[in-house]
Amino acid sequence: MVGAALAASALLPTAPAAQAAPTAGTTVEPFDARFTLTRVDGVKTDLISAVESAGVSTAPVTEVLGSRTGRPGLCHPTGLNGALRPDGFCWDDQDDRTGYTDAGGGWMPQGFAGAHVSGSADGTYRGRTLFAASWYFGVLNQPEEYTRVSIAESAGGGAPVSYGHIALVEPVAGGDFKKPVFPSHADGVAWYKDRLFVANGAELQVYDLNHLWRMTDTTAAATGRAADGKSSARHHRWALPLVARYSTISTATLDDPSTAFLRGTPRACGPAAENFGELCMSSLSVDLSDTANGPALVSTEHRSEGGARIVRWPLDGLEAGAPERVVSYGTAYTSPVTGIQGIAKGGDTFYLSGSCPTGYPGGYACLHAARAGEAPRVLTQAPYLTQGLSYDPRAGRLWGYNEALENASGGRRVVFSVDPAAGAATTDGWGWLTNRHRAGAICATPLGNATANGTAVTVWSCTGSELQRWRYDPVNRFLVHQASGRCLTPKANGANVDGAVLTLWTCNPSSDVQRFTPDAVTGLLVNDYGKAIATKGNSLADGTVLTLWTKSTGTLPDAQDWSVKGF
Incomplete structure (x- = not known):
């Protein structure tokens, strides 16, 4: 009977009418x-x-x-933004490695x-x-x-x-x-x-x-x-x-x-x-x-x-x-x-796992978030080939897992969760001075978590620490560090010097060396002397100091792509 049913289904006398759907736009469109x-x-x-x-x-x-025992914690690289307080677990080694390429x-x-x-x-x-x-x-x-x-x-x-x-x-x-x-x-x-x-x-x-x-x-x-x-x-x-x-x-x-x-x-x-x-x-x-x-x-x-x-x-x-x-x-x-x-839905927000936009580091998926009528934004990168999602409305956490096959380093499968609200900017504008060109995102962080005048500001993995929060003051055009109350300032006031190390210093409305303006086209933060925030040697490694460098007039270098925002 099953065989007959399948054969009959292949010989449907009437084809269904084509199902219309709007052309894909740039928003989650109803x-x-x-x-x-x-x-x-x-x-x-x-x-x-x-x-x-x-x-x-x-x-x-x-x-x-x-019958089986998994491993607590995130046992493989995930690409998840640390500001979203990631957690999760892994399968046992056998389920971590099994796949359709096995004999x-x-x-x-x-x-x-x-x-x-x-x-x-x-x-x-x-x-x-x-x-x-x-x-x-x-x-x-x-x-x-x-x-x-x-x-x-x-x-x-x-x-x-x-x-x-x-x-x-x-x-x-x-x-x-x-x-x-x-x-x-x-x-x-x-x-x-x-x-x-x-x-x-x-x-x-x-x-x-x-x-x-x-x-x-x-x-x-x-x-x-x-x-x-x-x-x-x-x-x-x-x-x-x-x-x-x-x-x-x-x-x-x-x-x-x-x-x-x-x-x-x-x-x-x-x-x-x-x-x-x-x-x-x-x-x-x-x-x-x-x-x-x-x-x-x-x-x-x-x-x-x-x-x-x-x-x-x-x-x-x-x-x-x-x-x-x-x-x-x-x-x-x-x-x-x-x-x-x-896909998952929490409140009025849709969460979607899928491909990353152009410019994000390879080897990871992306988690996107959007309300109806909005353009999706990348919430965070996520483990390679992230599949199903599930939103926990009581804990406010988004869960998912991936299907990646093992590689030379071993298994790569992770069950993970993140708190989508943890990385949001506060109502008074405190977000993160961040760069998306390293998996998991990086945040501008005072060296050694110090807050004194003269402390160098460095690259560090985003962790969600209050010591990584910054706000853009549009009136004075300052980049203000929340924990210290100090402003991003070139060392020795070298606002017109390529390679000048960026530090914390008491905000001074009378000085122009602390002023930055978002570029109208790229959003690049540029000071009054045409210098953009960059990293020493264009490195995005933890501990690298932030510097000033002449704003690129061509393709935007990864090391200069800094902005203040919530995740």
């Missing part, structure tokens, strides 16, 4: 849209019950946690979700601080073979990390189960109450944590119940059965698998002409900020160019049931961010 998730394969609760009646036992989610294939991370959005009053799941991460198994340049979800527990701040893996399976007739019918990339995962939602292109998969199954045979590569009564899920101790699947395809018919997906695959969606612009779900998260309408599922697409659509879906029917259709909220958005891999 547009009027109504997308529909259509249930395409019935509700599988009776099939799940039949498996359990046949002897497959259920287990609590917390039982999964004891025989390996596991690749994709979506990420926290139980902080699972709907409980305290942001936990049954009293535990838990996270879910989705992975797919495959071989490079071949179709994906299996998917799994990891459940991890970590309180952060160096606390122990424990986790385990759960195979995603599909119940079938006869009290049996198998791997899901359609190959899945497990692009995104979201967690609300007892439900996990997994994105797979045009497919949304729904799972229920109340039906976590305990396998009796972890040695078998097969999936399902064997003749001897043993159950297995490709070497996994636990399996989670599919409750329902939905399609974003506009021509999908209720509970008719033959109409579910274009050309029989959930991966056929997006802007390509042959996909008719049908909506993709490449990343998911839960948005708890809409107090009027209730919790929402947020999805976005992965596109190498800009124009990915962001859509919000009501969760009131999906939180426990399997409604026939779910219609999106009427306002959707397009994003100019390229290469989007993850």
Whole structure:
């Protein structure tokens, strides 16, 4: 029957009408849209019950946690801005290194979700601080073979990390189960109450944590119940059965698998002409900020160019049931961010993981932030190939993780969190005198954290210390250091001297050597003698002193790209 259904879906007599979306602009732009998730394969609760009646036992989610031990802290370079108070943990060495380049294939991370959005009053799941991460198994340049979800527990701040893996399976007739019918990339995962939602292109998969199954045979590569009564899920101790699947395809018919997906695959969606612009779900998260309408599922697409659509879906029917259709909220958005891999929403702000703008250091992703109608700004760089994101509204922290393959230095995968508000400028203008051309950003910092007159100002990694805060005084055109109250001043008043070391000194409104003006085109801070803030030897290494140097008239050197701002 499955084969017949797939064949029929490839022979749809009527092509869907192309789905219109606004051309990508420079802002997170709202547009009027109504997308529909259509249930395409019935509700599988009776099939799940039949498996359990046949002897497959259920287990609590917390039982999964004891099987593997992670490593607290950020064990690899992340590119995260220290002013955002980063924290996190790492998988064990095996999960850090596995990947589709392994002989025989390996596991690749994709979506990420926290139980902080699972709907409980305290942001936990049954009293535990838990996270879910989705992975797919495959071989490079071949179709994906299996998917799994990891459940991890970590309180952060160096606390122990424990986790385990759960195979995603599909119940079938006869009290049996198998791997899901359609190959899945497990692009995104979201967690609300007892439900996990997994994105797979045009497919949304729904799972229920109340039906976590305990396998009796972890040695078998097969999936399902064997003749001897043993159950297995490709070497996994636990399996989670599919409750329902939905399609974003506009021509999908209720509970008719033959109409579910274009050309029989959930991966056929997006802007390509042959996909008719049908909506993709490449990343998911839960948005708890809409107090009027209730919790929402947020999805976005992965596109190498800009124009990915962001859509919000009501969760009131999906939180426990399997409604026939779910219609999106009427306002959707397009994003100019390229290469989007993850999305989260905190308050009225969208957070997007994707490619970095031109000029940022290579080897890292970027986290972007924007409200509707705003141009996204880079919040911070982030670990290479950062994927899914999840926002914790109670702690005010943004979580994510990456899928980077190991290199000559070893594994590179990190689960991380940052506080997006920690790097903001204060209401009275105290921000950071900063340069973005080193991963994680660098901040102007008095040597040895001293505050006396004559203290040299140096390059240092941004840490969030109050000793790194500065403010631009537009009246006097001073750069004022908060902790000392002193101004950025060239040594020996050498305001017209290339290489003059910049120091702290008592602000003097009668002197012109402390005055700087942002360049109207580049924003470059330039003094009254045409000298810009630079670094000795154009080095961006910690401890390098800041100096003055003649403003470049050509391409802006990295060492001169300093500005006062919040992150």
